[in-house]
Each structure stands twice: as structure tokens, then as C-alpha cells.
Amino acid sequence: MFQNLGEMLVLLWRTLRALPFAPRQRHKILEQLFEIGNASLLMACVLSLFIGGVLALQTGPTLAERGLAAFVGQIVGLSMCRELAPVMMAVLIAGRIGSAMAAEIGSMTVYQEIDALRTMNINPVHYLVLPRLVAISIALPLLVVFSILVGWTGGALVASANYEIAVSFHGYFNSLRDGITLMDVVNGLLKSLAFAVVIGTVSCHQGFQTIGGPRGIGRSVTKAVVNSLVLILILDYFLTRLLMHVSS
Amino acid sequence: MNTPSPQGISIQVRGLRKSLGGQPVLNGLDFEVRQGEIFVIMGPSGSGKTVLLKHLIGLLDPDEGEILIEGEPIGQPGVMDRHRMAMVFQSGALLSSLNVGDNVGLYLSEHRRKPPAEIARIVAEKLELVGLKGAEQRMPADLSGGMRKRVAIARALVIEPQLIFYDEPTSELDPLIAVTIGEEILRLNRRMQVTSVVVTHDRELAFGIADRIALINDGEIVFIGTPAEVKANPHPLLHQFLTADFNFDTKRHAP
Numbered sequence: 404m405f406q407n408l409g410e411m412l413v414l415l416w417r418t419l420r421a422l423p424f425a426p427r428q429r430h431k432i433l434e435q436l437f438e439i440g441n442a443s444l445l446m447a448c449v450l451s452l453f454i455g456g457v458l459a460l461q462t463g464p465t466l467a468e469r470g471l472a473a474f475v476g477q478i479v480g481l482s483m484c485r486e487l488a489p490v491m492m493a494v495l496i497a498g499r500i501g502s503a504m505a506a507e508i509g510s511m512t513v514y515q516e517i518d519a520l521r522t523m524n525i526n527p528v529h530y531l532v533l534p535r536l537v538a539i540s541i542a543l544p545l546l547v548v549f550s551i552l553v554g555w556t557g558g559a560l561v562a563s564a565n566y567e568i569a570v571s572f573h574g575y576f577n578s579l580r581d582g583i584t585l586m587d588v589v590n591g592l593l594k595s596l597a598f599a600v601v602i603g604t605v606s607c608h609q610g611f612q613t614i615g616g617p618r619g620i621g622r623s624v625t626k627a628v629v630n631s632l633v634l635i636l637i638l639d640y641f642l643t644r645l646l647m648h649v650s651s
Numbered sequence: 652m653n654t655p656s657p658q659g660i661s662i663q664v665r666g667l668r669k670s671l672g673g674q675p676v677l678n679g680l681d682f683e684v685r686q687g688e689i690f691v692i693m694g695p696s697g698s699g700k701t702v703l704l705k706h707l708i709g710l711l712d713p714d715e716g717e718i719l720i721e722g723e724p725i726g727q728p729g730v731m732d733r734h735r736m737a738m739v740f741q742s743g744a745l746l747s748s749l750n751v752g753d754n755v756g757l758y759l760s761e762h763r764r765k766p767p768a769e770i771a772r773i774v775a776e777k778l779e780l781v782g783l784k785g786a787e788q789r790m791p792a793d794l795s796g797g798m799r800k801r802v803a804i805a806r807a808l809v810i811e812p813q814l815i816f817y818d819e820p821t822s823e824l825d826p827l828i829a830v831t832i833g834e835e836i837l838r839l840n841r842r843m844q845v846t847s848v849v850v851t852h853d854r855e856l857a858f859g860i861a862d863r864i865a866l867i868n869d870g871e872i873v874f875i876g877t878p879a880e881v882k883a884n885p886h887p888l889l890h891q892f893l894t895a896d897f898n899f900d901t902k903r904h905a906p
Contacts, residue, residue: 427763507748515742516744516745516747518710518744519744520746522709522736523758524731525758525761
């Protein structure tokens with residue numbers, strides 16, 4: 404486990420050192436961005452709409468019983484910004500994009516395409532990891548912003564439509580505006596950036612580690628997703644602690 | 652046409668040892684590949700041929716011993732960059748996400764050696780050389796095994812290599828395509844004086860193109876010599892390897 408962690412850190416360090424070459428890989432970065440957006444935008448929309456809705460549904464009636472229904476906007480808003488949007492989007496991207504990255508690089512490893520790159524003096528980190536890591540680091544925070552907005556809307560729809568909560572759109576967004584600061588959104592974006600780096604690094608590393616045939620590729624995909632999720636949730640706790648400490 | 656590469660380069664292998672998963676694969680190999688020759692490495696499956704080839708191209712590091720390219724250790728910084736080398740993999744190892752043209756031009760486009768129009772011209776020229784004129788837009792998945800190998804050869808040629816490694820270039824090919832590939836290797840060697848190292852267990856290919864043949868078994872060199880010397884050598888393993896043929900005893904197997 405520690406060896407894997409060490410190898411992943413080395414891979415990340417090599418990718419960070421290759422960052423000055425990123426403009427040369429802009430076509431591949433754009434291709435990756437398109438793939439990430441294409442594969443996850445609709446899913447992100449549905450997921451966020453319902454997360455916001457459920458959150459309003461779970462908290463709204465209890466708040467309403469205590470005469471605090473007006474605060475439902477703040478609760479949904481804060482939860483989406485700080486926690487749910489970054490984590491849920493990271494889970495979605497780990498499942499949809501991380502698995503695809505591990506499978507693609509894994510199959511390139513198994514079928515000697517990586518060796519072929521090396522014999523042509525083409526660095527696989529520059530050619531494969533750099534565009535993926537840059538693209539996912541741009542895409543995930545953008546998806547989180549999108550998810551926050553859709554989640555807020557989902558919460559507003561439920562809060563206004565549910566007779567137990569009965570908070571108007573206007574009241575919901577007023578409460579939300581009063582309770583949310585720019586720092587809350589920045590917190591979520593910083594988290595999502597860290598999660599993107601984790602997903603990209605873990606998935607590419609697993610791809611390079613692939614041995615055997617199709618079964619090996621399948622194993623790498625599973626490991627990439629599971630390891631990404633575990634690391635995301637562990638990192639989430641420590642980042643939350645750190646960001647709480649910084650903002651206080 | 653591009654200027655042919657000036658000359659092939661030589662390789663010296665000294666005391667090369669390698670174990671994989673605790674099993675010794677190469678047991679102290681010593682040999683030399685001379686400038687501009689076609690050096691064929693033959694041997695039964697699992698004898699360490701491909702592992703040896705991966706050491707020669709720098710994909711694996713030896714446990715012991717050294718590999719010298721033009722007298723310089725392969726691991727020394729800059730040595731691999733100073734000499735142009737290419738490898739034709741057994742499977743072709745074409746990038747499945749790129750079309751044939753992009754695969755062949757990959758080296759030039761990634762290293763920004765030429766403008767795109769010039770790259771397209773060179774790609775077309777190399778594809779024509781291997782009999783695949785106009786195949787630029789086809790995807791590797793749409794090609795037959797023989798075509799994939801020829802594309803891999805075209806991709807190697809774009810580097811204008813001084814040294815080409817071929818890993819089982821005729822495996823999985825029908826005899827006609829195998830002959831074409833053999834002729835291609837020979838033609839490139841004669842035209843551009845490229846040093847060629849061919850790993851194969853195809854006896855006809857080996858004796859048809861080799862300047863010298865090395866027989867490897869259990870990670871050791873059994874014999875190195877010209878095709879005529881190999882044929883004349885009385886070593887039992889050589890004899891066994893060169894004369895192996897189907898010899899069914901129909902009486903024993905008949906129901």
C-alpha cells in the first residue's frame with residue numbers, strides 16, 4: 404500500500420514538473436475536457452438536482468416545525484457548497500472518468516503501446532498523464548460550480564412545492580444569499596481540485612501498473628475507482644478540518 | 652526523398668543477466684552486433700529473446716552486465732538520445748486511438764521535428780514504401796495483422812533509425828506476407844545500411860535475411876555464426892531446432 408502511495412506521489416511530482424509543457428498538449432487537454440463534459444454533464448445535472456431536493460426534503464419539515472423554514476435555503480446552500488457538490492461530483496468523475504483513464508492506459512500498457520512510446524523517446528507522463536490531469540483539474544471544479552447551482556435549484560423546487568416546507572423561491576434564495584459567503588464556494592472548489600488530482604493520479608498510476616490481459620485491465624479499473632473513493636473520503640475529512648481552521 | 656541515415660550503429664552486450672520474479676531469464680550473455688548487419692536472434696519460446704530485446708532498446712535494466720551502443724553504456728545520460736533507434740513490436744503496438752497517418756507521424760509531431768505539411772508528406776512516403784499508399788485515414792482496428800506490422804515498420808522508418816529491432820516480425824502472418832516483411836527488412840538494410848536485430852523463431856526468415864544468427868536457449872547463447880556456419884554446426888540443440896518438423900505416428904494415434 405505504502406509502495407503504491409509512494410509511486411503515485413512520484414507520478415504526481417513528474418506530472419507537476421511537466422506542467423510547463425502543458426500548452427504543447429492543448430489539443431489533447433481540450434479532447435479530454437470534451438470527453439469529461441460529454442460523459443458527465445447530464446449525470447451531474449440529475450444527481451445535483453435530486454441531492455438538493457432530498458436535502459430540502461430532509462431538513463425542511465423539521466425546520467418548519469420549529470418555525471425555521473426560512474433557513475432551508477442556507478442549509479441546502481452551505482451543504483452543497485462545502486460538502487455535497489465536491490464529494491458527489493468527485494465520486495461521479497471517479498466512476499465515469501477515472502475508470503476510463505485506468506482502462507485506456509491499462510490497455511495501452513498491456514498491448515505494449517506505452518513501450519512503443521518509450522522507444523520513440525516520447526515520455527508517457529507528458530503524452531498521457533499531463534493532459535488527463537490538467538483536464539480533470541479544470542473540469543471537476545467547473546462541474547462543482549454547475550452542481551452547486553443545480554443543487555440549489557433542486558432545493559428551491561422542493562422547498563416551494565412541498566406543502567410542509569412552503570418556502571417561496573424568493574424566500575429560499577434570500578436565505579441562501581444571506582448565509583453563503585464567497586469563501587464557502589472557494590472551500591468547495593479547493594476540495595474539488597484536490598479530489599481531481601487524486602482521481603487523475605490514482606487512475607493513471609493504476610493504468611501503468613496493469614499486467615496480464617483483459618482481466619488485468621478489469622482489475623486495474625476496479626482498483627482505480629475503489630482507491631480513488633477511499634482517498635477522496637479520507638482527504639475530505641482532513642481538508643475540511645484544514646479549511647475550517649483557515650477560515651476561522 | 653529524405654536523406655538516408657548515414658550508417659548503422661554497433662551494439663556490444665557484456666555479461667548480461669536478468670531475473671524476473673526470481674526466475675533467471677538471461678544468464679550472462681556476451682555478443683556483438685556489428686554495424687550495418689542483420690543479426691537474427693533465434694530460440695525456442697520462453698528462451699529469453701524478447702527480454703533480451705527489451706534490454707537492447709532500453710525498456711528493461713539488467714541485473715548485471717552492460718550494453719554498449721557505439722562503445723557507450725546504454726544507461727549513460729544522452730546515449731539513447733544521440734542514436735536513432737526504433738522497434739517493431741510483435742503486435743505492431745500501434746496506438747489504437749490514432750489513425751494510421753497519426754501513428755506513423757507520431758515521432759515527428761511529438762518532437763516537433765517538421766511542420767505538419769512536411770510530416771504528412773513523409774508519412775505518405777513511408778506508407779508507400781511499405782505498400783500501404785493512401786492508408787493514412789484508416790484506424791489500426793480495421794487493419795489485418797500484416798498491415799499493422801507494415802504500419803509499425805513505416806512508423807519505425809520515420810525516425811530514420813540507425814538501428815531497428817524487430818520482435819517476431821512474421822508471427823501470425825501468412826507465408827506470402829511473411830516473405831514481403833522479410834524482403835522489406837532486407838531492402839531497408841541494404842538501402843539505408845541500418846543495423847537490424849531480428850528476434851524470431853521463423854527459420855525461413857532467419858536463413859533468408861540474416862548476416863549472422865545467434866541461437867539462444869534458457870537465457871544462454873548456444874552459438875553465433877553465419878547461416879552457413881549455423882547449418883554446418885553439429886550442436887544437438889541447433890540440429891534439433893533446425894530440423895524440427897511434424898512427424899506423426901499415425902498408427903499410434905489411429906482409433
